[in-house]
Amino acid sequence: MPEREAPAGAGAMRLQVRGLTVRFGGLAALTDVDLDVAESQVVGLIGPNGAGKTTVFNAVSGLVRTAAGTITVAGRPAPRAPQGLARAGVARTLQGLGLFPGLSVRENVEVGVLGASDPAARALEALDDLGIADRAALPVGALPYPEQKKVALARALVADPRLLLLDEPAGGLGAADIAELDAVVRRVAATGCAVLLVEHHVDFVMSLCDRVVVLDFGRVIADGTPDAVRRDPAVTAAYLGIEVTAS
């Protein structure tokens, strides 16, 4: 497959996916997927349920075996096992919260930065950045859902990742929390971190992302700016439909 050029105006490439194919038994979950995320870029990965969005994350994370294709993180092959992800400068949130129910808020975040010299202090800083440092000592299960989402985000941010994978970060949040999340992601991207996010909340994706990649049945059907994707008839037919026309 010929090398695709980096998107215009993009910095150094943080994530480069080429010809990614993943099969679950006889089912092709992803077929020949190409994807680029450069530093400081926020890229949205959208598509109908079952399109393969989370499978892309799982492939990058080393959680599923790829049948074909390459994944490079900052120019190096992506770790084959999930435990190498953090060392490669990649952090990820999960579709569910993925928090540790028996640990405190601070401990939950601390697990994200265990290699640091003072993980507890770093965890408190990350919580403070998101405005929930006063919850640090509480059991994580005692927090309301939006604050639990912040804990999951703080855990992903605490190690200062160079590539951030956010799986449905706006899921279950109200308008105020989504606006706050929008500001946090922009702030993180401004530091040079590349952000790839999977999200069902289309308005949030279209307003936040520099580029949007649309998956349908495991294939990329569109890749461009939010405006270009909105106008793409293939996307309208496969996924966005009336919602976009109306907005």
Add this chain to the structure above:
Amino acid sequence: MDRFVFLLGTGLARGTLFALFALALVLIWRSTRIVNFAAGAMAIVGVYVGVAVTGLTGSYWLGLLATVLAGGLVGLVVERGLLRFASARSPLSGVILAIGLVIVLQSLLGIAFGQQHTPVRAPFDDRPVQVGGVPLLSPYDVFVVVVALGLMAALRLLFVRTTLGLQLRAAAFEPEVSRLLGVRVARMRTVGWVLAAAAASLAAMLAVPKELGLNPHAADMLFVYAFTVAVVGGLDSPGGALLGGLTVGVVMSLVTGYLGATLTPVAVLALLVVVLLVRPSGLFAAAEARRA
């Protein structure tokens, strides 16, 4: 009243031993969802090593240290060589492997050392000290309580205050998420098995002088009572192991003292049944659910 105080004291002393052994079961259960039915047989291997070292060196303390180290080594070998291959999808596979291990270990110990009970001397006087005419704990009982509680406190510090402990807890709560965060989950499971097996061996070494003596089955009843303790306290709850241990120890002591030793196993069984009927997750189990 004197009798009650004496029985209460000995019950609490015995209970700390049950608690320590139950803690070993809890540690394994939390990290692997396996009830380690081989815990007793594994612990006795460590005790044989400890008794042999004591015999060779004449030092009980070296023997005690050797027991802990040998117990940990047995835990390492069993986890790396056997239980790691238990299917995560079938809880029964780990249980069946553990039961098979009991048969193999006890047979090998029987072939090597025979089935006779070899008396093991306590390092301190085992006769109760009289205070104001009331018989209380023996010096050996006090030693057992101090060592067992000391080790449990040390384990708590390890789990709560250290990065290793945080990784052990994280790996036990959410193995997949832990992997994504860079925690070496397989290594944490091995560490958990080593700690648990070392603690169980120490508990068995402390218990043997108060029993008939050392033989391949010497920890069988300790395992049964500790299992009851773990269920009473909550298999997921280290704190429950301590409270459950003290509860079972006192119940056993009072029943033995007032109703006779023959009724003790019945009382323990009754306690187990009542807890399973009323609160199956254990009296002191944490409220939150945990994924395996």
